[in-house]
Amino acid sequence: MIVVVVVFGPAKAGHHIWLLAQGGPFNVLSREGRRTLPTVDVQGHQMVGLDDLATLFQLQVREDAAARAITATYKTQTIVLTPEQSLVSSSGRLVSLPAPLTRRNNRWLVPVEFISRALAPIYDVPLDLRPASRLLVVGDLRVPRVTAQYDDTPASLRVTLDITPRATPTVTQEQGRLIVRFDADALDASLPQPPQQQFLTGLRVVDPTTIQMDLGQRFSTFRASPPTSSGAAAVITIELMGATDTTSAGAPNTPVAPIAPGAPGAPNPSAPVGALPVFGVGARPSIRTIVIDPGHGGDDNGVKGQGGALEKDVTLAVARRVKGAIEGRLGMRVLLTREEGNRVDGDSRAAIANNNKADLFISLHANGSPRATLRGALVYTLSLDRVGEDARRQSQADRAVLPLFGGGAREVSLIEWELAQAAHLDGSNAFAGIVDQRLRATAGLPSVELQRAPMRTLAGTNMPALLIEMGYLSNPDDEKLLTSSEFQNGIANALTEAIAAFRDHVEQGPQVPPAP
Amino acid sequence: MMKIKIPRGFGLYIGLAAVLVTGLVLLMVLGPRWLTTPPEQTAPGAVEAAEARKIRARLFYVNEQGTGLTGVEREVLYGEGTAEQARRIVEAQIAPAPETLVSAIPPDTKLRTVFFTKAGEIYVDLSADVQINHPGGTTNETLTVYSLVSALTSNLPAVTSVQILVEGKEVDTLAGHLDLRRPIEQDLKWVTN
Numbered sequence: 001m002i003v004v005v006v007v008f009g010p011a012k013a014g015h016h017i018w019l020l021a022q023g024g025p026f027n028v029l030s031r032e033g034r035r036t037l038p039t040v041d042v043q044g045h046q047m048v049g050l051d052d053l054a055t056l057f058q059l060q061v062r063e064d065a066a067a068r069a070i071t072a073t074y075k076t077q078t079i080v081l082t083p084e085q086s087l088v089s090s091s092g093r094l095v096s097l098p099a100p101l102t103r104r105n106n107r108w109l110v111p112v113e114f115i116s117r118a119l120a121p122i123y124d125v126p127l128d129l130r131p132a133s134r135l136l137v138v139g140d141l142r143v144p145r146v147t148a149q150y151d152d153t154p155a156s157l158r159v160t161l162d163i164t165p166r167a168t169p170t171v172t173q174e175q176g177r178l179i180v181r182f183d184a185d186a187l188d189a190s191l192p193q194p195p196q197q198q199f200l201t202g203l204r205v206v207d208p209t210t211i212q213m214d215l216g217q218r219f220s221t222f223r224a225s226p227p228t229s230s231g232a233a234a235v236i237t238i239e240l241m242g243a244t245d246t247t248s249a250g251a252p253n254t255p256v257a258p259i260a261p262g263a264p265g266a267p268n269p270s271a272p273v274g275a276l277p278v279f280g281v282g283a284r285p286s287i288r289t290i291v292i293d294p295g296h297g298g299d300d301n302g303v304k305g306q307g308g309a310l311e312k313d314v315t316l317a318v319a320r321r322v323k324g325a326i327e328g329r330l331g332m333r334v335l336l337t338r339e340e341g342n343r344v345d346g347d348s349r350a351a352i353a354n355n356n357k358a359d360l361f362i363s364l365h366a367n368g369s370p371r372a373t374l375r376g377a378l379v380y381t382l383s384l385d386r387v388g389e390d391a392r393r394q395s396q397a398d399r400a401v402l403p404l405f406g407g408g409a410r411e412v413s414l415i416e417w418e419l420a421q422a423a424h425l426d427g428s429n430a431f432a433g434i435v436d437q438r439l440r441a442t443a444g445l446p447s448v449e450l451q452r453a454p455m456r457t458l459a460g461t462n463m464p465a466l467l468i469e470m471g472y473l474s475n476p477d478d479e480k481l482l483t484s485s486e487f488q489n490g491i492a493n494a495l496t497e498a499i500a501a502f503r504d505h506v507e508q509g510p511q512v513p514p515a516p
Numbered sequence: 517m518m519k520i521k522i523p524r525g526f527g528l529y530i531g532l533a534a535v536l537v538t539g540l541v542l543l544m545v546l547g548p549r550w551l552t553t554p555p556e557q558t559a560p561g562a563v564e565a566a567e568a569r570k571i572r573a574r575l576f577y578v579n580e581q582g583t584g585l586t587g588v589e590r591e592v593l594y595g596e597g598t599a600e601q602a603r604r605i606v607e608a609q610i611a612p613a614p615e616t617l618v619s620a621i622p623p624d625t626k627l628r629t630v631f632f633t634k635a636g637e638i639y640v641d642l643s644a645d646v647q648i649n650h651p652g653g654t655t656n657e658t659l660t661v662y663s664l665v666s667a668l669t670s671n672l673p674a675v676t677s678v679q680i681l682v683e684g685k686e687v688d689t690l691a692g693h694l695d696l697r698r699p700i701e702q703d704l705k706w707v708t709n
Contacts, residue, residue: 085684086684086685087631087639087684092633092634093633093635094631094633094637094639096639096679096681096684096685096686098685098686100684295692296652296692300692301652302652302653302691302692303651303652303653303656304651304652311652311653345688346688346689346692365653365654365693366653367653367654367655367656368651368652368653368655368656369582369583369653369655369656370578370582370618370620370651370656370659371578371580371581371582371618373582374581374582374583374655378654378655380654383703385677385698385700385701386701453654453658453693453694454694454695454700455654455693455694455695456688456689456692456693456694456695456696456697457693459695467654467693469653469654469655472653472655473653474651474653474656
């Protein structure tokens with residue numbers, strides 16, 4: 001991960017230099033400038049000093065020896081902390097932190113999550129803590145996350161940049177390089193190196209809002225899609241081509257700038273000359289990429305059957321059969337969230353699907369019940385609590401209209417990353433209905449029930465998603481079924497048919513409005 | 517030899533004094549019980565009496581089919597205030613179930629503490645046993661979580677949602693399925709009676 005923030009100025013004191021060596025500081029970005037917030041590792045937790053937070057955020061920190069409490073006051077609101085306690089009171093509301101308030105070297109340390117959980121709710125301006133990129137954005141700065149992915153073919157290299165939240169990129173060609181400038185205050189960029197050097201030798205950040213693509217020997221020309229929307233993100237695809245690949249490229253080397261619908265000079269996709277191809281948007285919606293999530297794994301066995309079968313093994317075995325069946329019969333791209341041996345957390349499972357732009361997410365599990373007689377399958381979609389419903393309503397109210405290449409527009413909704421599934425519940429429930437029907441008809445399951453629950457793995461997925469409990473390992477008969485090849489193949493066939501049916505459903509659904 | 521002269525009527529005075537002292541002692545011992553004194557000001561005997569006081573509460577156990585929860589009226593120790601009563605209810609809910617019932621709470625689970633917020637959220641901090649001894653599976657996990665949520669929201673009108681903590685910390689899930697990052701609200705579909 002490259003954080004495009006220029007950090008300047010030495011650490012203030014000697015202990016800060018030591019802290020930097022322990023974990024590296026957070027870069028604090030605000031309208032007033034850039035600063036650093038040192039961290040220290042305490043038993044695996046990234047901690048920050050209350051004194052540093054007091055300086056950064058104008059907090060009055062007081063120690064009340066009689067009450068054995070520390071108070072941090074911002075204007076009229078107070079946060080109360082207790083030594084060695086993980087619960088703090090933020091303006092009367094209890095907040096849980098991943099580690100307790102700790103005293104080290106005469107300083108009070110709190111986990112960095114204190115900023116987002118306890119301080120942000122009482123602070124005047126938004127505080128956006130990004131632990132993965134060690135960035136803290138103060139105020140309404142536009143600092144989109146930019147990630148790059150490569151699609152390598154013998155004739156070209158396609159570079160896809162995901163920009164979340166949306167910011168408009170502009171691509172221009174200079175001597176030996178392409179320059180991508182973003183309409184933002186700074187970038188939070190993750191730029192892996194290209195898979196081969198023939199078209200592109202490097203991708204790097206050259207100033208706070210600019211990414212530079214260093215071109216390779218085979219590069220002759222390029223074509224770039226206009227920025228398009230994908231959920232809360234914008235996506236731009238830049239294809240680097242060799243000399244023989246330009247015959248159908250229309251007008252290569254054309255800089256891409258924001259295009260307003262109906263604006264003079266806005267290109268028409270049907271125009272044979274001068275048109276830029278559109279990647280992804282405007283094409284008929286379909287199902288191309290599936291992510292299969294074998295539940296549990298590593299030291300997390302899941303349910304253990306009386307006969308010794310482990311849920312983690314059953315789910316992986318079925319997932320592999322499902323992958324083989326879909327790839328062989330439908331020709332779709334299928335990714336698994338894990339292979340043998342490794343443990344994957346809930347966020348990572350959703351991230352694999354989101355980052356690969358999956359069109360469907362299926363989490364496979366085997367169930368357990370206190371009643372050993374209970375049998376049957378369950379198909380879960382996500383249920384929303386009040387917060388989730390509010391987020392869903394808000395996302396529908398906050399719909400934004402973005403221009404499409406060639407005219408027309410597309411309406412998108414904005415929603416929190418960790419509640420991404422809320423925007424796809426209609427699709428998820430439609431798919432669950434199809435899966436239910438196919439599990440009965442094709443896999444021959446006598447009992448399948450549709451259910452909704454606040455499933456952790458589904459919450460962050462940005463596509464139709466469901467979780468299937470294929471049977472009860474706590475029931476001896478179901479355990480035998482779940483470990484048999486015949487049953488596992490039946491599940492794989494049923495899901496393959498369900499995906500094909502859902503693809504038809506999606507392809508026959510409402511189309512993107514045609515350009516005027 | 518000196519002769520002690522006892523005045524006339526002295527025995528009557530002694531008798532009256534004895535009656536007066538006995539009356540005062542009885543007033544001091546029994547008097548507070550007749551008055552509406554707060555519990556924390558009561559004598560030790562009275563505190564024991566308050567602690568022994570019980571209420572009828574609805575606790576939740578696995579139903580016959582194993583697909584949901586069934587509510588059962590049971591006696592639970594009285595607690596002063598919402599947080600204290602919540603503690604008593606959770607202690608009863610996580611205790612081993614009577615022979616005829618099946619509990620969805622993993623064995624050896626202990627209650628560390630309970631916090632109640634003005635927003636109606638209650639924080640139930642359990643020992644790590646709730647995860648370590650959990651048998652796994654979505655159904656098991658759902659029944660574990662909602663037996664606690666149902667017990668608190670059904671019996672305490674002030675409680676709107678329940679946040680489960682383990683060893684004082686937020687957890688993603690108990691066994692890999694249900695999202696515990698936010699307080700869980702009552703969901704009656706898991707209660708079958």
